[in-house]
Amino acid sequence: xxxxxxxxxxxxxxxxxxxxxxxxxxxxxxxxxxxxxxxxxxxxxxxxxxxxxxxxxxxxxxxxxxxxxxxxxxxxxxxxxxxxxxxxxxxxxxxxxxxxxxxxxxxxxxxxxxxx
Amino acid sequence: xxxxxxxxxxxxxxxxxxxxxxxxxxxxxxxxxxxxxxxxxxxxxxxxxxxxxxxxxxxxxxxxxxxxxxxxxxxxxxxxxxxxxxxxxxxxxxxxxxxxxxxxxxxxxxxxxxx
Numbered sequence: 033x034x035x036x037x038x039x040x041x042x043x044x045x046x047x048x049x050x051x052x053x054x055x056x057x058x059x060x061x062x063x064x065x066x067x068x069x070x071x072x073x074x075x076x077x078x079x080x081x082x083x084x085x086x087x088x089x090x091x092x093x094x095x096x097x098x099x100x101x102x103x104x105x106x107x108x109x110x111x112x113x114x115x116x117x118x119x120x121x122x123x124x125x126x127x128x129x130x131x132x133x134x135x136x137x138x139x140x141x142x143x144x145x146x147x148x
Numbered sequence: 149x150x151x152x153x154x155x156x157x158x159x160x161x162x163x164x165x166x167x168x169x170x171x172x173x174x175x176x177x178x179x180x181x182x183x184x185x186x187x188x189x190x191x192x193x194x195x196x197x198x199x200x201x202x203x204x205x206x207x208x209x210x211x212x213x214x215x216x217x218x219x220x221x222x223x224x225x226x227x228x229x230x231x232x233x234x235x236x237x238x239x240x241x242x243x244x245x246x247x248x249x250x251x252x253x254x255x256x257x258x259x260x261x262x263x
C-alpha cells in the first residue's frame with residue numbers, strides 16, 4: 033500500500049540551530065502534503081499545506097519564516113525549523129494524499145524534535 | 149467552520165470489557181469524510197477507518213465497530229472485548245470532500261486497558 037516516509041524519526045539539537053525534516057511519498061505522487069505538530073498529550077494541529085511547485089499555505093498563528101516548507105517535487109516535501117528554540121520541541125507529522133483527489137491521507141511516522 | 153469534539157479525555161477499562169469512544173463533529177458541508185486513527189505510544193498514526201458522509205451504514209471489522217449517525221453528527225467507535233494492546237490514543241477526524249484538504253482532528257481519547 034501507499035507509504036509515506038518521514039526522516040529523521042528523532043532529532044535533538046541545540047537552541048539556535050536549524051533542523052530539516054523530510055517527507056517522501058514512496059509509491060505515489062503527492063501534489064499536496066500536510067504538516068502537523070503535536071505537543072505532548074495534545075491533538076494534531078495543522079501547520080501548513082504544502083503544494084508542489086508553489087508556496088505553502090500556513091495556518092493562522094504559524095510563522096512562515098520559522099517553519100520553512102519546500103515541496104520541490106511530487107514525492108518530497110521538507111519542513112525546516114529555523115533557529116529552533118526549546119518551545120519548538122514537539123512531534124511533527126507529515127501526511128500526503130495521492131494525486132487522485134479523494135484518496136485517503138497517508139501519514140509519516142513522525143519526527144520527535146527536542147531542542148535543548 | 150469544521151470542528152471535531154471528543155469529549156472523553158481518558159478512559160480506563162479492564163481487559164475484555166467493551167468500550168465506546170465518542171466523536172461529535174460540526175461541518176457546514178453536505179459531503180465530507182470522517183476518520184478514526186489510533187496512535188500507540190510509539191507515535192505513528194494507524195489508520196482505522198474512513199467513512200463518506202453518504203454512507204451511513206454501520207461497519208464492523210473484527211472487534212472494532214463504528215456507528216455513524218448523521219442526524220446527531222456523531223461517529224462513535226466501539227471496541228469489543230478490549231485487549232491491553234488496544235491501549236493508545238484514538239483520534240477522530242473530519243475532512244471536506246475536496247481534493248487537497250487536510251484532516252481536522254479531535255483532541256483524542258486516551259484508552260488504557262489493564263489486564
